[in-house]
Each structure stands twice: as structure tokens, then as C-alpha cells.
Amino acid sequence: MFFFKRFVLSSIIRYYTLNIFTIAGMAELVDARDSKSRGGDTLSVRVRLSVPKNNDKGSAMETADCIFCKIIARQLPVEIVAKNDEVLVIKDIAPKAPVHYLIIPKKHITGISSLEQADIPIVGEMLLMVKKLAKGLSGSQAFRLIVNDGPDAGQSVFHLHFHFLSGKKMLDF
Numbered sequence: 001m002f003f004f005k006r007f008v009l010s011s012i013i014r015y016y017t018l019n020i021f022t023i024a025g026m027a028e029l030v031d032a033r034d035s036k037s038r039g040g041d042t043l044s045v046r047v048r049l050s051v052p053k054n055n056d057k058g059s060a061m062e063t064a065d066c067i068f069c070k071i072i073a074r075q076l077p078v079e080i081v082a083k084n085d086e087v088l089v090i091k092d093i094a095p096k097a098p099v100h101y102l103i104i105p106k107k108h109i110t111g112i113s114s115l116e117q118a119d120i121p122i123v124g125e126m127l128l129m130v131k132k133l134a135k136g137l138s139g140s141q142a143f144r145l146i147v148n149d150g151p152d153a154g155q156s157v158f159h160l161h162f163h164f165l166s167g168k169k170m171l172d173f
């Protein structure tokens with residue numbers, strides 16, 4: 001009976017420790033074992049702590065205040081132009097040309113300067129979306145693609161996006 005109680009107790013502690021930490025996304029259970037010591041029985045738990053990286057998908061710390069994450073989560077009404085598993089295209093709320101779309105990855109990435117190797121497929125999808133949007137243009141299929149990176153370059157929303165501009169001559173660059 002004593003061993004059974006100990007087994008049940010340690011199983012419960014293991015289960016909850018693992019779940020609480022892993023749900024929080026901040027740690028993983030490395031090891032849990034019980035041992036006998038002079039004072040009685042001891043349950044030792046080893047936990048590996050970790051801090052979410054800047055680019056973690058859906059990291060609550062980053063996405064909570066991000067306007068584009070809210071748009072992606074459909075918490076704000078916007079006009080959607082196109083979408084696929086990785087990318088959302090919306091109309092810019094303050095267009096700088098007759099056609100002004102924003103191509104936004106669903107993953108929260110702050111900007112080009114925070115891209116990682118693992119993000120290459122996402123950027124590839126964004127570029128293929130550009131090609132698709134250009135093919136869908138009426139009249140001239142010429143377009144301009146702009147990415148602002150950093151406040152000094154005019155970036156105001158810190159979630160990577162391409163500005164897709166078309167519908168007028170843009171020879172001022």
C-alpha cells in the first residue's frame with residue numbers, strides 16, 4: 001500500500017510539473033525520480049529552463065501588441081486580397097498608389113534584419129505571392145516592392161511586410 005501511494009503521488013507530481021512548465025513554453029522536464037534519504041522519501045525533479053527566442057512563432061510576448069498579428073488572427077476587420085498557409089495579403093489602410101497591398105507572413109517576424117535561416121521558405125512564399133499579385137493586375141503589370149526595416153527607414157509596424165505598389169507610373173526612384 002505504501003509503495004502504491006508513493007507511486008501515485010510521484011506520478012501526479014511528474015504529470016503536473018511537466019504540463020505546467022511545457023504549457024508555459026518556458027521549460028521542459030528533464031528528469032524526475034524518487035529516492036530514500038534519512039528524513040524520509042524525496043522526489044527530485046530536474047527542469048531545463050528556456051527563454052522564448054525573438055522569432056518564436058506565436059510568442060505571446062511579441063504578438064500581443066502587434067497590429068498585424070491581430071489582423072492575421074482576424075481580430076480586426078481588413079480587406080483580404082489573397083492568402084495561403086504562410087502569407088496574408090491585405091489592402092493598405094492608407095494607400096500610396098492606386099494598388100497598395102501589404103504582403104504579411106503569418107509568422108511574427110520583426111523585419112528583414114531579424115530573419116533566420118528557417119524563415120527562408122516563408123520569404124520564398126512571400127515572393128511567389130508577389131508574382132501572383134502582379135499577374136492579377138489589370139493593365140500594366142509593373143509594380144514596386146518596398147520593405148522598410150527600422151524606424152529610420154520608415155518602418156512603423158514591426159512585423160515583416162512587403163509593400164506592393166502599382167497602378168501608376170513610379171519613376172521617382
Ligand code: TR5
Nearest residue numbers: 067076078090091092093094148154155156157
Ligand atoms: O511603415 P511600414 O513600412 O511599417 O508600413 C506599415 C503599413 O501598415 C503602413 O503603410 C500603414 O498604412 C499600414 N497599416 C497600418 C494599419 C493598417 C494598415 N493597413 C491595413 N490595415 C491596418 N489596420 C487595421 N491598422 C493599422 N494600424
